[in-house]
Amino acid sequence: MPAEIAGTAVGEALQAASEALGAAGVETPRLDASLLLSAATGMERSRIVATPELEMAPNAGREFAAMVRRRLRREPVAYILGVKGFRELEVAVDRRVLIPRPESELLVEVAREIGPATALDVGTGSGAVALAIAAELESCEVTATDISAAALAVAGANARRLDLADRLTLLEGSVPEGGEFDLAVANLPYVAECERASLAPEISSWEPAEALFAGADGLDALREVVPRLRDVARVVALEVGAGQAAEVAALAAESGFGTLETRRDLAGIERVVVARG
Secondary structure, X not given: OOOOOOOXXXXXXXXXXXXXXXXXXXXXXXXXXXXXXXXXXXXXXXXXXXXXXXXXXXXXXXXXXXXXXXXXXXXXXXXXXXXXXEOOEEEEOOOOOOOOOXXXXXXXXXXXXXXXXXXXXXXXXXXXXXXXXXXXXXXXXXXXXXXXXHHHHHHHHHHHHOOOHHHEEEEEOOOOOOOOEEEEEEOOOOEOHHHHHHOOHHHHOOOOHHHOEOOOOXXXXXXXXXXXXXXXXXXXXXXXXXXXXXXXHHHHHHOOOOEEEEEEOOOOOEEEEEEEO
């Protein structure tokens, strides 16, 4: 990949970047290249496809080349662009927080079904789930916690940028003592340590390990938090990893929750455990 692509037609640049990313092992090389090219040029992806002969300005070519070099090092596209779409929001992300995943939208769906007046998001990270709940349930007051002060800084910046800061209370820590919430949601670390080597480089080398891994079986964080949630929330929705739903449901039952159900993601995986007191 040349250091500069100044003067290159957008179609040629897209093809060259796609080939380079594919050779580096990137799973979606053309999609990633088109996202980066769109950001560098300010052109819609559809226009790039429709008019491949258009020439890039020199500064756009340099920016695109720099972005591609970062992607060749397997840095996630979301970190390169600095944003990730989640529901109807565009959330700012960097290496201090996990990149929001589509499966976490199930937590927001549970909130929409219940319609809580108060909600707690434990392990908020970028604030994506908490902010989506606040945006979609205008009467809901949302509290979000994280043990990482750096993550809370990202969540706070997102709340201000999205004009939701007055609807969101951020607290450093885990489950606030003495709180009372209609709903608590949590996307806590749930990857087992033994899975570290099998993860894609975009995850294992770039995203914060403390937000990913939770002991030998991936359930350490949930074992700590679920019993405490029983004291503060009537309904709890917990995101879990593949194959963990049954054990997490049992943990919730042991903690005193009486009604349990699971929600599957688009891949058919039992991804969220919903527990009611």
